Amino acid sequence: xxxxxxxCPGCGSSNIVDDxxxxxxxxxxxxxxxxxxxGTLADDPxxxxxxxxxxxxxxxxxxxxxxxxxxxxxxxxxxxxxLNSEIEDLALTYFxxxxxxxxxxxxxLQRKEVLAGCCVYVSCRQRDWPITLxxxxxxxxxxxxxxxxxxxxxxxxLNIQAPFVSITDVIEAHVQEYKISAQxxxxxLAEDSKVLTKRAVALVxxxxxxxxxxxxxxxxxxxxxxxxxxxxxxxxxxxxxLSLDKFCHLAKVQKRKPAVMRITELKEVLCKxxxxxxxxxxxxxxxxxxxxxxxxxxxRHTLLTRAxxxxxxxxxxxxxxxSALNSPTEEVTPSQRSESRDQTADASSALQxxxxxxxxxxxxDDSHQTEDPEPNWGVRVLFAPPCVVxxxxxxxxxxxxxNVTGDEEISDSExxxxxxxxxxxxxxxxxxxxxxxxxxxxx
Amino acid sequence: xxxxALERYFDDSIANDPSYMVxxxxxxxxxxxxxxxxxxxxxxxxxxxxxxxxxxxxxNDLDLSFLPDDLGNQSSSSTVPATxxxxxxxxxDVLEDRGINLDNLHGMAxxxxxxxxxxxxxxxASPFCPMTPMTPMTPMTPxxxxxxxxxxxxxxxxxxxxxxxxxxxxxxxxxxxxEYNPKRFAAVIMRIREPRTTALIFSSGKMVCTGAxxxxxxxxxxxxxxxxxxxxxxxxxxxxxxxxxxxxxxxxCFPIRLEGLVLTHQQFSSYEPELFPGLIYRMVKPRxxxxxxxxxKVVLTGAKERAEIYEAFENIxxxxxGFRKQ
Numbered sequence: 001x002x003x004x005x006x007x008c009p010g011c012g013s014s015n016i017v018d019d020x021x022x023x024x025x026x027x028x029x030x031x032x033x034x035x036x037x038x039g040t041l042a043d044d045p046x047x048x049x050x051x052x053x054x055x056x057x058x059x060x061x062x063x064x065x066x067x068x069x070x071x072x073x074x075x076x077x078x079x080x081x082x083l084n085s086e087i088e089d090l091a092l093t094y095f096x097x098x099x100x101x102x103x104x105x106x107x108x109l110q111r112k113e114v115l116a117g118c119c120v121y122v123s124c125r126q127r128d129w130p131i132t133l134x135x136x137x138x139x140x141x142x143x144x145x146x147x148x149x150x151x152x153x154x155x156x157x158l159n160i161q162a163p164f165v166s167i168t169d170v171i172e173a174h175v176q177e178y179k180i181s182a183q184x185x186x187x188x189l190a191e192d193s194k195v196l197t198k199r200a201v202a203l204v205x206x207x208x209x210x211x212x213x214x215x216x217x218x219x220x221x222x223x224x225x226x227x228x229x230x231x232x233x234x235x236x237x238x239x240x241x242l243s244l245d246k247f248c249h250l251a252k253v254q255k256r257k258p259a260v261m262r263i264t265e266l267k268e269v270l271c272k273x274x275x276x277x278x279x280x281x282x283x284x285x286x287x288x289x290x291x292x293x294x295x296x297x298x299x300r301h302t303l304l305t306r307a308x309x310x311x312x313x314x315x316x317x318x319x320x321x322x323s324a325l326n327s328p329t330e331e332v333t334p335s336q337r338s339e340s341r342d343q344t345a346d347a348s349s350a351l352q353x354x355x356x357x358x359x360x361x362x363x364x365d366d367s368h369q370t371e372d373p374e375p376n377w378g379v380r381v382l383f384a385p386p387c388v389v390x391x392x393x394x395x396x397x398x399x400x401x402x403n404v405t406g407d408e409e410i411s412d413s414e415x416x417x418x419x420x421x422x423x424x425x426x427x428x429x430x431x432x433x434x435x436x437x438x439x440x441x442x443x
Numbered sequence: 444x445x446x447x448a449l450e451r452y453f454d455d456s457i458a459n460d461p462s463y464m465v466x467x468x469x470x471x472x473x474x475x476x477x478x479x480x481x482x483x484x485x486x487x488x489x490x491x492x493x494x495x496x497x498x499x500x501x502x503n504d505l506d507l508s509f510l511p512d513d514l515g516n517q518s519s520s521s522t523v524p525a526t527x528x529x530x531x532x533x534x535x536d537v538l539e540d541r542g543i544n545l546d547n548l549h550g551m552a553x554x555x556x557x558x559x560x561x562x563x564x565x566x567x568a569s570p571f572c573p574m575t576p577m578t579p580m581t582p583m584t585p586x587x588x589x590x591x592x593x594x595x596x597x598x599x600x601x602x603x604x605x606x607x608x609x610x611x612x613x614x615x616x617x618x619x620x621x622e623y624n625p626k627r628f629a630a631v632i633m634r635i636r637e638p639r640t641t642a643l644i645f646s647s648g649k650m651v652c653t654g655a656x657x658x659x660x661x662x663x664x665x666x667x668x669x670x671x672x673x674x675x676x677x678x679x680x681x682x683x684x685x686x687x688x689x690x691x692x693x694x695x696c697f698p699i700r701l702e703g704l705v706l707t708h709q710q711f712s713s714y715e716p717e718l719f720p721g722l723i724y725r726m727v728k729p730r731x732x733x734x735x736x737x738x739x740k741v742v743l744t745g746a747k748e749r750a751e752i753y754e755a756f757e758n759i760x761x762x763x764x765g766f767r768k769q
Contacts, residue, residue, distance in 0.1 A: 133717045148718040164705045164714060214701050215720035215737040377696050378738075385698050388738045404638070406662035415670045418620050418635065425617055 010034040066112060067099050073116045077139060081120070083129065090123040094158060101157050111150060114142050118151045125162040130169035134219045138254075167218045171204050172197050174222045178251040180230065185250060188238050191230055199229035202297045203266065209304070210269045211385040212262065223253070224262035228270075232293035240290060265386055270296055272382065276306040311382040590760040594691035594743055594752055598654060599661040602687055605648040605669055606680040614644065617675050633668060640664040644672070648679075651687075658686055658749070689746040693756065695739040700766045704735070708762070724759065731755040735763070 006016045008029035015030040027036040074095050078088040095116055098104050104115055117140045124131045133151065137144040155162065175197045182190040203225040207213050213221055227247055231239050244263065248255035267286045274284035274292045277299075284292065296303060378388030420428065611631050615623035621633045630643045640654040640661070650668060655661035665684060672679040701722045705714040714722040721742075724733040729751040734742040741759065746752045 133715075144717070148715075152718070161709065163709065164702065166702060208702075211698055211737065214698075215716060217717050219717075385737045387736075388698065391738075404657065404659040404663055406659035406666075408663060410663075410667055410670050414637075415667065415674055418618060418671050419674055420617055420619050424619075429616060 006036060008032060008034060008036055066109065067096070070095055070099060070112055070116050073113060074120055077117060077120050080139065081124075081131070081135075083120070083124065087120075087123045087127050087129060090126065091119045094119040094122060094154075094160075098154050098158055103153060103157060110142065111146075114140055114147050114150045115154060117142070117147065118154050121151065122155070122160065122162050125165055126160075128163075130165050130173055132165075132170055132218055134217075167208065167213055167221065168201060168204055170218060171200055171222050171225065174219075175200050175226055178226060178253055180251045188234075188236060189242075189250065191233055195233060196226065196229055199233060199294075199297065200225045202300075203229055203293075206269065206297065206300055207262075207266055210383040212265050212269065214385065215387070216262075217258065220256040220258035221262050223248075223256055223259040224266055227259070227263060228266060228290065228293065232290050235291045269383070272307055273300060273303040276303045276310065308382055315380065590695075590757060592693050592695060592756070592760070594693040594741070594756050596656055596689060596691045596749070596752075598688075598690040599656070599658060599686060600651065600653045600688040601655075601661045601665060601685060602649065602651050603665045603669065603684045604680075604682040605644075605650055605672060605677070606682050607648050607678050609644065609646050609648055609672065609677055611644070611646050614672065614675060618671060633671070635664060635667050635671075638664045642668045644668070658689075661686065686747060688744065689749065689752060690742065690744045691746075691752045691756075692740065692742045695741060695760065695763055697739050697767050698737055699735060699739055699763055701735065701737055703766050704762070726755050726758060729754050733759055735759075739763075 006027065007014055008016060008031070010029060011032040011034075013029060013031045016027050016036055017030055019026045019028045026038040028034070029036055071092055074091050075088060078091060098115055098119065099112070104112065117136045121131060121133060121136045133147060134144060137147045140147065175193065178193075178196075179185075180189070180191050180196070181193055184190070200222070204213070204222065207221060207225065223244075227244055230247070231242075242250070244260055245255060264286070267289055270289045270293060271284050271286060273296050274280065274289050277284075277292060277295060280292065282288065289296075376388070376391055378384040378391065611623055611625075611629075614631050614633075615621045618631075618633060620635060621631050623631045630645045633642045633644055634640070635642075638655050638660040640652055642653070642665070643651045650665065652661055652665045652668065655664050662684060666681060669679050669681050701714050701716075704722055704724075705712045708724070711726065712722050712724050721734045721736045724735055726733060730745060731743055731751055732745045733755065734744075741756070741763075743752050743755055746755070
């Protein structure tokens with residue numbers, strides 16, 4: 001065998017051979033016979049070589065250590081979350097399958113651990129066990145973005161589907177985390193877990209109906225719901241004074257920043273409903289709505305109907321002309337369409353959405369009249385997703401050149417404007433050299 | 444079956460529900476469904492089938508002299524009840540599709556009753572329309588009316604082969620609008636002002652052009668880049684220009700219940716609010732990916748032709764309308 005790239009120090013030839021004498025490795029030059037290098041017996045690693053004899057001659061492939069470790073991690077997580085054996089078995093199967101795939105076999109140990117967490121997550125969802133990705137991330141102590149990425153990849157590779165988990169299912173498990181019962185805190189601040197859960201569920205349902213939940217991360221909403229539920233169950237001055245920060249500290253839960261905004265949004269919805277309470281004399285504001293939460297939640301369906309009706313009459317009073325103007329100009333075709341809409345509108349009176357005829361009329365109105373190119377239907381409706389109500393003002397780009405055929409003549413002057421003059425090019429080259437030399441000088 | 448009863452039935456059908464013949468030609472299945480709903484007496488479907496077929500045959504032998512001369516209106520007005528009937532069916536399907544628990548079950552029942560009543564009344568009111576081959580049938584409007592919203596193209600990505608190897612360092616030196624950082628990316632990034640686009644030019648001579656708002660603009664921009672490279676002294680040509688991707692967006696102007704959409708269209712949708720606020724809908728035909736947001740804004744991407752985008756939006760619009768009211 002020729003050892004490549006080596007030169008004999010004696011004669012300079014590259015004709016070097018591997019010559020094992022008495023199991024001692026030697027590199028010998030063929031031409032002059034001098035030994036280029038040799039391994040001494042004393043150089044053998046202590047305790048035998050890294051690769052043992054049995055491993056090199058093994059017939060069946062043993063599962064790699066990391067796979068075993070990963071499976072143990074899956075079992076551990078299932079035990080912490082107190083999942084049943086069915087979910088555990090499913091998670092183990094998924095982990096074994098995913099581990100063999102090439103996108104998960106040669107990756108960092110952290111990624112493999114995150115994969116274990118994702119397998120547990122998917123199994124929970126497929127077996128109707130409500131759990132959020134946030135819980136898994138905190139269990140793994142990993143970045144939620146990383147967990148999300150691994151989750152998406154795993155789903156794609158294993159070609160599985162995970163049914164959607166709704167927030168009303170998760171809230172019950174979420175409230176259990178809060179250490180707010182009588183044994184943990186003082187009498188005035190304590191609350192029974194079952195009662196708290198019931199009210200938090202009602203609040204989350206209300207949030208879902210009024211477009212606060214869709215598209216948002218569930219954890220901050222659940223935190224806001226729990227906080228408001230706790231405050232409203234016994235609205236004494238101690239509870240009302242306690243901020244979200246202190247509440248989370250008290251309940252030994254990690255605070256989420258967006259929860260503050262969710263609390264405001266939820267209170268706004270409660271205010272809108274609170275105004276419809278017939279026995280309330282004073283104006284309902286963000287400060288005093290917490291006391292009324294119990295009543296609002298109890299009668300929320302009726303209050304929703306009333307609020308929608310009040311809103312409709314208010315809108316009608318505002319622009320009676322607009323509706324008259326638009327009935328002839330409505331380009332929507334056949335009478336069947338408005339007919340069917342009226343039917344459904346009459347039928348589902350209890351639930352919230354915008355009064356459809358109203359908004360469509362006003363939309364048409366806007367597009368005719370105002371310069372504002374995007375009619376914001378969100379401000380005209382009682383309940384709308386907050387991203388619509390507080391729409392970002394987009395920079396209006398100048399309208400593009402119309403009627404471009406793609407085969408027009410391209411003027412030389414335009415092309416020349418994109419090319420440097422020779423002087424410019426020279427100056428640029430000099431400048432680049434100067435910058436690079438100074439950079440290399442500094443570094 | 445009893446002959447007398449059969450005759451009685453024929454007399455009945457000709458007098459009252461002549462549009463049976465219309466239904467027969469258009470959609471036998473839907474007519475069976477409608478007749479089931481509107482007629483209270485229970486007849487099994489095979490019986491009905493036999494009856495409609497024979498009634499059709501009999502109709503051809505009938506004296507048609509009482510028909511008005513002008514048949515243009517007839518054909519169009521006859522399509523109206525058919526459209527209405529099938530529309531009501533679609534309406535029912537949509538109502539059933541919404542697997543979300545409706546608080547107002549009473550309302551649901553009311554709707555169903557009203558719909559069936561309408562079906563019945565419309566069938567009685569429909570005028571008679573013969574099935575003679577001379578009668579020109581105006582093309583029927585699609586079952587669901589058009590949305591009236593046109594998605595606006597936002598970005599076009601295209602590729603072209605300039606057909607000759609390029610010296611990127613030279614280009615970066617000689618061109619004003621070029622940037623080249625070989626350690627970061629192995630291509631020159633060039634921009635032009637009109638149409639406002641960016642191009643990635645590789646040393647093999649291949650080029651990617653992005654940022655145009657229409658196919659023609661993309662082509663014009665690619666030609667301009669090729670001209671710049673030509674002016675710099677390379678024998679650039681303009682080979683295999685191809686549009687690779689088109690992105691469009693639009694606004695349906697009503698909020699959408701993404702949770703409901705993911706429940707009913709599970710095999711196409713992926714909605715993970717913890718990861719991304721929008722729902723990712725992978726339509727199979729045409730093969731387009733739609734990002735649907737709660738605000739009603741929809742982004743369509745993955746198209747190679749403009750028609751695919753319009754088709755995809757017309758496909759998704761009725762689905763979204765179904766999730767308008769909870």
